[in-house]
Amino acid sequence: MNRSYVRRPTEVAAIRAVTRSARPLPPVPALMAALLKANDRRDREGVCLAAHRAVRAADPAVGDQ
DSSP: OOOOOOOOHHHHHHHHHHHHSOOOOOOHHHHHHHHHHHHHTTOHHHHHHHHHHHHHHHOTTTTOO
16 A cells, blocks of 8 residues: 655644744753653653653754754
8 A cells, every 4th residue: 555645734834833943941850850750650652752852951962963
């Protein structure tokens, strides 16, 4: 089955809006607390999000290419 990805107009607008403004990250201790809370609740998506944000907050150069 051949499927093609169709972008939605709202998706393009959202991507443009995000690239226009920088959003400050919360402090690392707050992100680590969120990581522990997500882990206690067995929320895999929350753990992944909190971990990635904590790394990005600790070293902003991470992910820049």
